[in-house]
Amino acid sequence: MEEQKTVSFAQVLDLKDDPALIEEYKKQHTQVWPEVLRALHTVGVRKMKIFLSGTHLFMYYEAHEGFDPSVDFQRYTSLTPRAAEWDKWMITMQQKVKEAKDSEWWSPAEEVFDLQSQLAALPPLGTDH
Secondary structure, three states: OOOOOEEEEEEEEEEOOOHHHHHHHHHHOOOOOHHHHHHHHHOOEEEEEEEEEOOEEEEEEEEEOOOOHHHHHHHHHHOOHHHHHHHHHHHOOEEOOOOOOOOOOOEEOOOOOOHHHHHHHOOOOOOOO
8 A cells, every 4th residue: 555645734823821721731732632633633634743832832743745734624623522622622722823814723834944855955975065
């Protein structure tokens, strides 16, 4: 079976500036509900990591080629009531970044560097000057 090509995405969002709420968000993400995990995988997400700095969240994920975050990502909430419940709960702890458009919650981040593609473009070792 041929492996499906994946593409990378990055998005940003803020948590509300409340230390107790931030701790709760972190705690909940140590054991995300199984229905949420399965629903994300069903819509095409193959890898996902969320990083936190202060109140700023950075989410990196990989999905199948052709995945459109503005259309496909939020579909996970329609697959099971538990995923919808999770989403509504997490939103109570979050707030948009100022760069987000009206139609966005998680705001897309622009890719400015890709180590793999730049390494692939280099001449073989020993041939560069």
